[in-house]
Amino acid sequence: MTSKTTLEQIAKAAGVSLSTVDRVINRRGGVSPKAEAKVLEWASRLNLDRRIFRSHLKSLRIAILMQSPHNPFYRALRDAFSDLNVSQAELRMTAFLHYIDVNDPAGTGRKIDEAASSYDGLIIICQNDPRLSDALRLHSASLPIVTLVTDIPDCGRLAYVGADNRQMGRVVGELMGRFVGNDGGELLIVLGMQGMLGHEEREMGFRTVLRERFPRCRIVASLESGENPDRAGEVVAAALTEHPEVRGIYNVSSGNVAIARTMQAMGLAQRVTMITHELTASRRQLLRDGILDAVIDQNPRLEAARALEVLARHFRRGNHGSIGPHHTPFDIFIRENCPSVDPSA
Structure with a gap:
């Protein structure tokens, strides 16, 4: 399939002109946000060569607010997000980790405000404190938010991702x-x-x-x-x-x-x-x-991947098909089935 034929398919499916698709792909401007979104959506829906359009997407910055990686679970999450920055580079979404003190909700609130002014999306793990819920809700109209591992239901979030x-x-x-x-x-x-x-x-x-x-x-x-x-x-x-x-x-x-x-x-x-x-x-x-x-x-690796997938869907990137339930599975280990190495590694 040639590049020209591919662009024509996108134009036909999106109901726009070939020149509009070309302007979006090559970032020449002059296209309304609505038309640009339709072009990118149909490019993804048709599962066309990622290199044709994703390399021209705006690079998105995703803030990750979580506890210090001194805790082994959060260390595994940190490593998972770092790995996903590489393995899902074609999505043009980069995760930036910021550590919070769960005993300092005022400090966490300031970091939420900073994320709203500097980032395109937010994934957060924090306590269900009314002050933090209010801060997240305040920014949720302009900042897509995913709660991870532990939920904050009334904060305007897109989804909760994690085990039940x-x-x-x-x-x-x-x-x-x-x-x-x-x-x-x-x-x-x-x-x-x-x-x-x-x-x-x-x-x-x-x-x-x-x-x-x-x-x-x-x-x-x-x-x-x-x-x-x-x-x-x-x-x-x-x-x-x-x-x-x-x-x-x-x-x-x-x-x-x-x-x-x-x-x-x-x-x-x-x-x-x-x-x-x-x-x-x-x-x-x-x-x-x-x-x-x-x-x-x-599974912290799966949870990190699902959280980014929710944001990718929001930004019309990646696979628009089903990404599975937001509740992730968990395992039970006793002495008899305890693995000799980290099962998530």
Whole structure:
């Protein structure tokens, strides 16, 4: 197929002249935004050679606001976005990472304002704080927004991309009830931040399944680490001292190594069932050692790709067909199926 024939196909499908298509392709100007959008849409719909039109697209800047990559999950997300900048270069969408402190919503609000003035799109992972929801809603008319991993429903976002956190919590509830057994017992929940909607939804799913199927399992404390791994160990140590009969711990977020050290120091590592999220190198070892009993693992690479696909669709780039559900799948790992290497690598 020749380039000329290809341009004629685009013109016919879009209902515009060949010269209009040529002006769009070669960025000569003089085309209305509506006509330009139609040309680009039909070029993509017809699945024509990417080199014919994508190399002439405006380069879009996408801001990624998330926690520091000191957390292994966010490190995996950082690497995923970096890889996608290379593997999806033809989309002309470049992700720029900016790190936020989840304990500083005012600082996060300023970064949202900066993104609105300097970027074409925003992917964000932050707490469901009314101030941040208001800031996002304020800019959502001009700035397409995708919430990732944890949702902020009332912020004007295009979509939430990530695992179904309530379902993951329900799965943990089912596993905990079965592992603890018919006699039940006292349980602890350790949240990263109550304000992270994903953490709240996990707790809700967990509590619901226990109430429905395992009424002898009793949650005696719901703790909060503030996303500080060391603090997670400290609050668990205090809770285990106050409740020495605890038989299960559900850690919703980070701090598993610190919690494991606490359990070992108190001689509880083999007596207390512990379930958490995200299969990192340290958690694989804790699984093999029998300190962790199960890990619910999501796929940060898939989540990063889906988030960018939502924005690509918004900007009429890439494949306009189905990109699959915005809820991404998750896996359950126990000692017997624990991989020897990072499954997302």
